[in-house]
Amino acid sequence: MSREQVFTLEATPLKYGRGAAAEAGWELERLGVKRAMLVSDPGVAGTGITGRVRESIEASGIEVEVWDRARVEPTADSFAEAAAFAVDGDFDGFVGVGGGSSIDTAKVSDLIATHGGEIMDYVNAPVGEGRKPPSALRPLLAIPTTCGSGAEATTVAILDIPEQHVKTGISHRYLRPDQAIVDPELTDSLPAEVVASCGLDVICHAAESYVARPYSEREAPGEPGDRPPYQGATPISDIWSAKALEYGGRYLRDAVGGDAEARGWMMLGASLAGIGFGAAGVHIPHACAYPIAGLKHDYRPPGYPSDHGFIPHGQSVIVTAPAAFRFTYEASPDRHRRAAELLAGEPLPDAGPDTLPELLLALMRDVGVPTGLEELGYGVEDVDALVEGALKQQRLLVVAPREADAEALAAILRASL
Numbered sequence: 001m002s003r004e005q006v007f008t009l010e011a012t013p014l015k016y017g018r019g020a021a022a023e024a025g026w027e028l029e030r031l032g033v034k035r036a037m038l039v040s041d042p043g044v045a046g047t048g049i050t051g052r053v054r055e056s057i058e059a060s061g062i063e064v065e066v067w068d069r070a071r072v073e074p075t076a077d078s079f080a081e082a083a084a085f086a087v088d089g090d091f092d093g094f095v096g097v098g099g100g101s102s103i104d105t106a107k108v109s110d111l112i113a114t115h116g117g118e119i120m121d122y123v124n125a126p127v128g129e130g131r132k133p134p135s136a137l138r139p140l141l142a143i144p145t146t147c148g149s150g151a152e153a154t155t156v157a158i159l160d161i162p163e164q165h166v167k168t169g170i171s172h173r174y175l176r177p178d179q180a181i182v183d184p185e186l187t188d189s190l191p192a193e194v195v196a197s198c199g200l201d202v203i204c205h206a207a208e209s210y211v212a213r214p215y216s217e218r219e220a221p222g223e224p225g226d227r228p229p230y231q232g233a234t235p236i237s238d239i240w241s242a243k244a245l246e247y248g249g250r251y252l253r254d255a256v257g258g259d260a261e262a263r264g265w266m267m268l269g270a271s272l273a274g275i276g277f278g279a280a281g282v283h284i285p286h287a288c289a290y291p292i293a294g295l296k297h298d299y300r301p302p303g304y305p306s307d308h309g310f311i312p313h314g315q316s317v318i319v320t321a322p323a324a325f326r327f328t329y330e331a332s333p334d335r336h337r338r339a340a341e342l343l344a345g346e347p348l349p350d351a352g353p354d355t356l357p358e359l360l361l362a363l364m365r366d367v368g369v370p371t372g373l374e375e376l377g378y379g380v381e382d383v384d385a386l387v388e389g390a391l392k393q394q395r396l397l398v399v400a401p402r403e404a405d406a407e408a409l410a411a412i413l414r415a416s417l
């Protein structure tokens, strides 16, 4: 096998600051957009944010139509509904305003409007056909309203396939937004529980990518187009992931407590982590999170709309993170120690396998999220089904620093109960 010698870093151009969302129209004009589809969700629309962005766009003389039915957990059907609107509307640009699901829905609407076809044509194999978009999409502006997903910085759109009890995605560099506007003012009205869950997702993005298997341990691709979007840790992804870990440790508790400045730092941290994991990838906790979120829908998270049960993404990820990092520790003790130091904000010369897991558990307790799978409705009898679901995420698991087979995943899930 010839080892990979090349790595890449592509990042979404970022505009950050309180009030920056008012520049949405100016950014679309700069991108040459004359008629935009604005994708949002009912919750965000209800806060008035979607309407304000719409006004900013119209003030620049750009036509805009709002589609605000994005689902919290998008499915192929909900993506298809948005994509049909996108195809009919003859738009030359797209805007996603909301959490990861709204931004992901905007990515997919843009994809289908630009290149046609069905959602499943593009979904990662083996669940879908894994077709690659042949050329760049129409301009996409992403405006996140949470401090978590990093979707404004990434090349993936995640969807739930309820029939197969699995979450998967469409991933290609052309899905990456052309511009992000990160405006901390948009998080002012977020419930503490949402900030907690999103912030823990950020910390997982940062920690998983920081300890990911180095890109140079992967086999070199046959041709450049076959290089995976998740390359493994690189010297550049490390910079972004490390900074996001530092912000997470320093600001998440205060952000959950309602401190506006801390929320701003967490929002920036989400984008930094998005750039880091968008290049390096995430692995075991995210691979386990998909079946954890997909298998059962009975959990009613406090602080979220209560029309249907679901497990917030950040909670589904963080719940296995302590056990996952205890498992991966032996692959790279120095990196795990460094990740723990960044999170703790101090040198930890005596750090061992339990240090990073314990810091994460303390953080989970402090921000008030469930620390075990049982609280989320799972028992030991569900472990086999969860392992089966996690094993479908090979695109993620290959980035893990230590090989996680069925037995290892079962042990991690049991330890996370």
Ligand SMILES: [Fe+2]
Pocket (backbone or CB within 6 Å): 149, 201, 205, 286, 313, 317
């Ligand atoms: Fe995530």
